Amino acid sequence: MENLWGRFCSRATIFSSKLDRIGSDRIRIGLESVTMSWAGPEDIYLSTSLASYLDRKILVLLRDGRKLMGTLRSFDQFANAVLEGACERVIVGEQYCDIPLGLYVIRGENVVLIGEMDTEREELPPHMIRVSETEIKRAQKVEREAGELRGTMRKRMEFLDFD
Amino acid sequence: MLFFSYFKDLVGQEVTVELKNDLAIRGTLHSVDQYLNIKLENTRVVDQDKYPHMLSVRNCFIRGSVVRYVQLPPDGVDVDLLHDAARREARGG
Numbered sequence: 232m233e234n235l236w237g238r239f240c241s242r243a244t245i246f247s248s249k250l251d252r253i254g255s256d257r258i259r260i261g262l263e264s265v266t267m268s269w270a271g272p273e274d275i276y277l278s279t280s281l282a283s284y285l286d287r288k289i290l291v292l293l294r295d296g297r298k299l300m301g302t303l304r305s306f307d308q309f310a311n312a313v314l315e316g317a318c319e320r321v322i323v324g325e326q327y328c329d330i331p332l333g334l335y336v337i338r339g340e341n342v343v344l345i346g347e348m349d350t351e352r353e354e355l356p357p358h359m360i361r362v363s364e365t366e367i368k369r370a371q372k373v374e375r376e377a378g379e380l381r382g383t384m385r386k387r388m389e390f391l392d393f394d
Numbered sequence: 395m396l397f398f399s400y401f402k403d404l405v406g407q408e409v410t411v412e413l414k415n416d417l418a419i420r421g422t423l424h425s426v427d428q429y430l431n432i433k434l435e436n437t438r439v440v441d442q443d444k445y446p447h448m449l450s451v452r453n454c455f456i457r458g459s460v461v462r463y464v465q466l467p468p469d470g471v472d473v474d475l476l477h478d479a480a481r482r483e484a485r486g487g
Contacts, residue, residue: 279426290450292417296415343414344460350450352450
């Protein structure tokens with residue numbers, strides 16, 4: 232169903248942009264777009280559609296730096312996504328923890344990157360240690376406070392330095 | 395429209411995409427769309443140790459809105475062609 236909606240939307244966009252066509256090079260581009268709009272299921276391998284990642288395990292990087300993992304169940308032209316069995320992978324130094332989240336709908340404007348995770352490869356370097364949720368939250372707090380302290384120290388130094 | 399066509403001609407080339415969050419990813423340009431969203435294949439992160447979570451990612455979709463730079467091979471660009479296209483676009487647009 233998602234594919235049909237996606238294809239309908241892409242056809243509607245191409246139709247409206249075709250009305251602006253002038254010049255031979257633009258008509259050439261228009262024809263190419265038309266070819267893509269009538270693309271069959273095998274042509275998802277050539278386009279930027281997220282359809283090739285459907286039902287696969289993916290990693291989503293968000294603008295706030297969070298890393299979500301899960302199975303891609305749905306998407307649209309804004310890169311909104313539905314992630315099933317989602318979990319947040321929190322990494323602090325050499326420690327990491329996967330916090331389960333369940334079924335997630337991600338608004339596309341927050342998406343930085345969607346990566347297909349290769350199940351045959353190691354997800355993380357072997358030296359990393361898996362810890363509990365409380366432990367990683369504690370580590371995050373320490374890191375955040377260290378960052379804030381560095382920030383205030385820098386502000387103090389900048390204040391003193393008039394160069 | 396110009397850069398969309400330009401990137402379509404670059405499909406298959408090795409590029410490095412630098413994102414606004416400073417992450418830089420090298421890979422083969424698989425596809426691009428009207429929003430300049432980019433799909434890369436055979437990806438590897440430039441500073442892999444800093445981004446351990448990206449280790450198993452080999453293909454990715456990058457939202458166009460988060461791209462800062464797309465670094466291209468110097469001989470992968472026909473600058474004169476691009477120049478002419480830009481002039482035509484400026485005149486006709």
